[in-house]
Amino acid sequence: AQSVTQPDIHITVSEGxxxxxxxxxxxxxxxYLFWYVQSPGQGLQLxxxxxxxxxxxxxxxxxxxxxxxxxxxxxLRKPSVHxxxxxxxxxxxxxxGNQFYFGTGTSLTVIP
Amino acid sequence: KAGVTQTPRYLIxxxxxxxxxxxxxxxxxxxxSWYQQTPGQGLQFxxxxxSETQRNKGNFPGRFSGRQFSNSRSxxxxxxxxxxxxxxxxxxxxxIRLAGGxxxxxxxxxxxxxxx
Numbered sequence: 474a475q476s477v478t479q480p481d482i483h484i485t486v487s488e489g490x491x492x493x494x495x496x497x498x499x500x501x502x503x504x505y506l507f508w509y510v511q512s513p514g515q516g517l518q519l520x521x522x523x524x525x526x527x528x529x530x531x532x533x534x535x536x537x538x539x540x541x542x543x544x545x546x547x548x549l550r551k552p553s554v555h556x557x558x559x560x561x562x563x564x565x566x567x568x569x570g571n572q573f574y575f576g577t578g579t580s581l582t583v584i585p
Numbered sequence: 586k587a588g589v590t591q592t593p594r595y596l597i598x599x600x601x602x603x604x605x606x607x608x609x610x611x612x613x614x615x616x617x618s619w620y621q622q623t624p625g626q627g628l629q630f631x632x633x634x635x636s637e638t639q640r641n642k643g644n645f646p647g648r649f650s651g652r653q654f655s656n657s658r659s660x661x662x663x664x665x666x667x668x669x670x671x672x673x674x675x676x677x678x679x680x681i682r683l684a685g686g687x688x689x690x691x692x693x694x695x696x697x698x699x700x701x
Contacts, residue, residue: 567687
């Protein structure tokens with residue numbers, strides 16, 4: 474069965490510190506992987522995606538993610554967090570037919 | 586290019602009523618998917634429409650239905666509302682439908698449904 478695990482429910486970091494959000498997936502075929510961000514009361518905004526090729530992908534807002542097939546992971550990173558990055562982050566696996574499986578999300582708090 | 590739009594943004598209904606939510610995809614996008622988001626269950630896939638046909642369906646009861654029009658706009662309907670149907674309903678559009686994977690989905694702001 475397909476599934477996505479985000480082990481960290483909530484993370485707190487200081488502004489300017491680095492960030493890594495973990496994501497592990499279980500999927501039988503080649504995974505189509507995505508990271509989305511959601512601010513309160515809003516929809517989901519795409520940060521980045523991985524389909525194939527270079528395993529380190531760059532996204533918007535200074536985010537990047539690395540696909541590691543051997544670890545079934547797709548962790549999201551940012552070298553220096555800004556207060557505006559506080560939000561909920563979702564990792565997703567896209568299945569044939571545009572059916573997405575989402576993780577439970579990681580809530581990020583940024584301390585000034 | 587305008588993003589995905591959803592109407593209405595907020596809705597309050599009572600148990601037993603029915604509700605229709607609307608979604609207009611990004612221009613040129615032909616696939617529309619619907620998701621339910623709740624604090625307890627997270628984001629769950631409802632169904633996907635492509636070329637006016639439901640192609641994929643999640644594990645929801647038959648009270649949840651949808652349709653897609655020739656201009657790719659989509660509606661979802663929930664009949665006989667229950668308290669547990671209170672949620673944020675998100676619509677997402679994709680340009681194409683890949684045979685071996687998933688195209689990028691772009692989400693609308695959602696419709697917040699409250700069932701009293």
